[in-house]
Structure formats: structure tokens, C-alpha cells
Amino acid sequence: MKLVIRLVAIAFLLIGGIALIKLLIDNQELGEEIAQLESELGRMSIADSDRVYLVEIETPDVAPEVAQHLDRVWQFRCYMPPGYDVMRFCGGGRVESDGVYFNGGYSSGWGTPSTEAVHELLTISFQEREDRLDVFYAFGGSSGTTTWGRLTPDQINDSLVVQKIVNSAQGPRSFDQDTILPLLKIYDPNSAQDENVAGKIVTTYSGGMFVVCPKSRESEFDQLKRGEMLNESESPRVAKAVTND
Secondary structure, three states: OHHHHHHHHHHHHHHHHHHHHHHHHHHHHHHHHHHHHHHHHOOOOOOOOOOEEEEEOOOOOOOHHHHOOOOEEEEEEEEEOOOOOEEEEEEEEEEOOOOOOEEEEEEEEEOOOOOOOEEEEEEEEEEEEOOEEEEEEEEOOEEEEEEOOOOOHHHOOOOOEEEEOOEOOOEOEEEOOOOEEEEEEEEOHHHOEEEEEOOEEEEEEEEEEEEEEEHHHHHHHHHHHOOOOOOOOOOOOEOOOOEEO
8 A cells, every 4th residue: 555655656746747847848938939029029128017118120020922022111019008098190291300290191090098008019111102102001900001102212212311219229218108209200301392381481301200199199299290389388298219220
């Protein structure tokens, strides 16, 4: 009887040891997968769960059969806190080098804010279509394509100005939920044109931009797009670009 009990105990120890070894291997594999994912999507530590975090992905993850048809691709990883209610704006036309003034065609939309914090992937890409430039975006479970009519394929060259509010070399940035986020602005510096905008002369360029704006600031965003000046107490924060490349 004692021999049977001893054999059963040994069997349980062996089973437990095998299970522990398997668990350690699984944890190691999981750690490797997480490290790979962080490398692909950009490592982003969340220090304040109430703020919005953004990081640019250095090497966009796009299928090769798709990438061969694209001229430029940008990807950003976005942490959005619970209840963060935003609209997205994507349009091509005339833009200023600073701010969010815009005159042209665009698309916009919004979804239902999540009750939990979420990580979203934003992809923006250019594709030449004969004499026009189509811009595709995918963000927050939705996607769309717009034509940036003021930009032509021959303007997509090394002189193109690209402004981003995050850069892969500098790592993630965080913003409060009230900030307007022009994630990407692009324009041709050789297309400068002086215009009378809201009673003042400004220099505009052929280009376009993708903006994430808090729904609570939609009215102010519309005014800023028209080039109108707002009182300091009314004017929302607009994130500044960190680099042009």
C-alpha cells in the first residue's frame, strides 16, 4: 500500500514538473511574441491612463502585395483612454505651414467611444491614380479613401514637406483629451500662394492633413479650419509638429 502511495506521489511530482516546464516555455514564447509585437508596433508605456498616447511605427506593417502599389505609408499606434470621444478628419486642398487652416475637399466621421481603454492602429497611405492622388486611411475600425485634388503624383518627391506630431526616432508623446491632434500634414513648398483668409493675408500650399479632434472641440476646429481667430479662453490646444522629413 505504501508503495502504491509513493508511486502516485512520484507520478504527481513528475506531472507537476512537466507542467511547470511547459508553463515556463509558454511564458518565454509569450515574452518573445510581446517583444516582437512591441518592435513592430512601437513600444509605448502608459504612465497616465487618462491621457492620449501616440507613437509612430518605424516600419509600417503592410502586406507586400499591397505595399508595391503604394507610394508612401505611415502608421501610428494610438492609446485612447476610456470614454475618449473623437472625430477623424482627412482632406486635401490648401493648407498653412502652421495650424489647421484648410480649404478643400474632405471626409470626416466618428464612432461610439469605448467604455474601456483601447489601442488603435492608424494607417495612412498614398496611391497614384493616373493624374490624381488617392489617400487611404484606416483607423478605429473604419476606413476610407479621399482624393487630395490639389496634390498631383509628380509633387510626391523629396521636396514634399511632411509634418507629424510624433516621430519614431523620438518615441511616444502624450496629450490631454482636449487637444486637437493633426497627426499628419503634407504640402508642396513650391506651391506657395498668398490668400486673404478671414481678413488677413496668409501663405497657403497644396497639401492635405489627417486630424483627430475631440468631439467637444468640433466647433472650434471648424473655426480654426476657416482661419478664424479665437479668444485665448476659447482656443483649444493644437499639437505642434515635432519634425519635418
